[in-house]
Amino acid sequence: MADEFNLPVSALPRELLLLIRLLRMDDDAGSSAFSSDDFRDVDWALFLRLGSHHRVYPLLYLHLKRLNSVHVPARVMNSLQAAYNKNTFHMLHLTAEMERVSRLLEEHRIRSLVLKGPVLAEALYGSLSHRTSKDLDILIPENKLEEAERVLIASGYRQDHEVPRVLNDLKMKTHHVSYTHPEKEVQIEIHWRLNPSTVAEPAFDELWNRRRSSAISGFPVYFLGSEDLFYYLTSHGARHGWFRLRWLADMDRLIRSPLHAASLLKLMQQHEGIHIGGQAVLLASQLFMTPIPEPLRPLTSGGHSRRLARRALFIIKDVTNLQSSKDVNTHYKGYIFAMMSNRQRWRYMAERLYPSSLDTALLPLPKPLHFLYFPLRPFLWFWRRMKHQANS
Template structure:
């Protein structure tokens, strides 16, 4: 067992520390005795708000319903019970849709790897009702995107054209596109990369060779990432969002509890410049969720500055940051950008800053040019950027 330094959690709300204690413990008798003291002075409305913000209410309900009566207000248990039931129904609906999508794509010879959703809930928790999912995320080869769009259109899905692109930068700047079914109220996200670019990551063919077949009972075969690839994806996804929702960290904790080839994990993280991100995830899981960090994981934790990266992520827990709802407060936006850059390796930073020389769609809005002259945005970009900054300061 590797000794972990303490993270500073002084400014984390008491209600969130209660949630963390609930997630750490499994022995019901010990929990009842311990929480009779810990629950004193808890703002239960804030507790519920945090449980939903972090998408942890299903697993919290499964733990709290076994604690002695009188410790938790009835309205709290009723709210959690109702949301647990709604989530179970939602996960069953997503499971059915996942099977249909997998089947029709297979019939058209499109390989599909499901990244999150019911397959991850079943794989990590053994019960799809214990994890929330708002949509279905899956990865396909980029060459099959057009064919996939035609299939989804026939199934009644409508594309959310939120991506604005110039000179085909969508292929590497972005990593997924969303589709919505207006009748089923189901959202799908088709990924052609695990993470937005510029970044290093395994090619689809490599991921497909290491795929696993889901044991979730379905009539059609459903595939997900191999264990080590899944850890890389979950760690990089959580880090990119500042671990602002603890559900992502709980996923990592559940992976740590499984049989993993940590030497393979280390090699993957190192090859694709994610070692510091993997180390950040392990530090957070060890401190916040009491994850068992073994000697096999020591090479990953040797990453420089990883403990400081873990401490930096506590900011998101202190302020209940929501990066998915606009507008994001200016101070949070600035902090998040700095944190994202701090997560990058030296080579990733070089790629990131070089990518800023490539035209952005906002350049076309600043100075509209005919499509055949879009190549001129390369030399013009620095001047257009300076113009926008000058205008912004003048307006301020």
């Protein structure tokens, strides 16, 4: 299977390849699968940094603990154990806040779906401690955004970045707003869409009708159905270039779980996601040795999926944030454009031409003259770019 799609996996750094082998669910599960040569001359500082960057240190700790190899330094195990314990407490804290916020939204008749976080850890890994999560992502109906904001602010949350909403462009140009509770140190992203507006996606009511209920809390907390979760995780991971292996570890578990192939293929086709689903399946197959169920093979049949998988590998092997590496950032911009369908590219260009509330901050105009922001948009965008470069 490793050579079936001929992706350049062997070009990845040695420490990253070791990390990936440790993450595999079924393959390499026993200590006999590793020899002393696998651990010889390993840059353990880089290994730990990769585990942190890819947010997979809980699984690394559990698998290395099971291997109990004398070739893994004690300091590495101690570092991973400390990170594992810290993450467990954080996930428990996040779960309690998820239940509280879900209850608050329900009391105000706001339907909500938790997209990732604790519910995903429980559904895919069977344990909160096996997956990391920085924040809570909660999807609500678009027409409930303002009401949900009032509920969060009343309960102690503060918006992370105040953005002017003069032209009502917030919902068109973004798909979520983030809030942080200063005392509880919990961040919540309120989504009214799963993805940016250039990407076609199911309506909230469809997702709600196919929802599942999580059993990790006393109060009902809802999350996406299996096929909708596949669609969301592939579109989210692809949009970020899969630069965290945690997302592919999620896909490995999801592909191995029961999926209704006919419904999934129809969903991906309907929302222009066949090539994105294929990319995810290819990467999981090549990196995690994930077996591809025969009914999902149509996802991997196109050349577009394979080209996108190759592009993503370039990003995966880089340990830095996308924005801090010039080469990766340049590659990423080209990758994002290559990922779009023709229709998505037209949507992207139309969105860019639509005025932004940042334009109103740069050139305040009275409301009767707001129509001028449309013809002035290219000039204001260029003006902001010049100011940003001058400040840099």
